[in-house]
Amino acid sequence: MRQPPIDPRRRQLLAGAAVAGAAGLLAPFAAHASRYPARPITFICPWPVGGTADQSMRALCQVASGVLGQSIVVENRAGASGMIGTKTLASATPDGYTIGQIPISVARFSQLGMLQLDPRTELTYLARTSGQTFGIAVRKDSPFQTLKEAVAHAKANPGKLTYGHAGVGGATHVGMEEFALAAGVQFNAIAYKGGAAALQDLLGGQIDMLADSSSWAPHVESGALRLLATWGSSRPARFQDAPTLKELGYDVVVEAPNGIGAPPGLPPEVERALRDAFRLAVQSDVFRQVAQRIDAPVMYLDGPAYRDYVSSVYAQETVLIERLNLKALLQKG
Known part of the structure; x- marks a missing residue:
């Protein structure tokens, strides 16, 4: 059966409704596309x-x-x-x-x-x-069993005892120098681009001590390194045997x-x-x-x-x- 022709005015209304409907459907997608973040x-x-x-x-x-x-x-x-x-x-x-x-x-x-x-x-x-969690670590074969022994050696040999840190002026460098000032000693600071490189040189015997955040932790637990002190306000849960600098009489806390x-x-x-x-x-x-x-x-x-x-x-x-x-x-x- 033949359908009657659509009134032109009605055709215009239907076309407008279709456009509006499409716009309504696309609106959420357009909003999503412009929403942050739209790329990595x-x-x-x-x-x-x-x-x-x-x-x-x-x-x-x-x-x-x-x-x-x-x-x-x-x-x-x-x-x-x-x-x-x-x-x-x-x-x-x-x-x-x-x-x-x-x-x-x-x-x-x-x-x-x-x-x-x-x-x-x-x-x-x-x-x-x-x-x-910062700390001072030495190799297991280091002559220093305690931080007190390291300080005594540094006092007797100014500028001879080396330590590695993660960069001049950074937390590990400044914290160690703050400790040295409090202890009345002078260390030989060796700068690295990060703690990982300093750790490798400690393990390899190129430096005497490492001042770093806890890159030393697994090596302390395995027995390859010995932790002389930590720098927080209290002893870390995993390393209760290591005293803080503050406990040892040095008013230094670095977190x-x-x-x-x-x-x-x-x-x-x-x-x-x-x-x-x-x-x-x-x-x-x-x-x-x-x-x-x-x-x-x-x-x-x-x-x-x-x-x-x-x-x-x-x-x-x-x-x-x-x-x-x-x-x-x-x-x-």
Whole structure:
């Protein structure tokens, strides 16, 4: 049976309805396509592959990528005690597709001229994540059974006892020099691009001692290394036999919590998405298991609170730089 022709006015109405309907169906997809993140994110880790910082950041990125629905690719930019990576991060386009770890040492290096920015105002802070367990380790065949013995040797042989650290002006270097000042001794500091390289030289017998976060932990447990002291406010759960510097009479505590950040000028909605993702990542079992394995106490702060924390550390570093004469140490290398 032949259908009657459609009135042109009705045809126009139907066509309009079809367009509107298609637009309604496509709207959610268009919104999804423009929603952040729409492509993989680069995460700059300012330390070498395999170190404790690298391990913790990769665990965080693994969880955060699942929250955000996009892969997060870790890119290691080691050197200058973490400042090469930080400089790269700070100068990146503030669109949320380049983020990274911000070492707390930015508060020190910005004042020493190694980082040409003010970390209090020229970075976006997303989350403080965890601290570190620092310690002084020696080989099992070292003549030093205790830190007291190492100090006695250093006093009798000024500048002879060597120790490796992860970079001039970084937490391991400054913490060890702060301890040396408190103990009244002078060590021979050997700088590396990261703790992993320093650890290998200790194991190989090229240096006498290692000052580092817990890269030494598995070797202490296996008996290849001996832990003389840790630097926290209390003894770590896994290494109850090792005294803290404070217990030994030295008023030195170093935990150096680090966090996640981005370039300045991040769009508010992107900042919120990243803060939420890394808050969930820090709270995840995946990250907490890694943090426990590398003896990194979880010390979470949301972005704005982390920014305030950096500002308070900045003021403390101003005093420490003068007390340790760090500018001269940095020039000496």
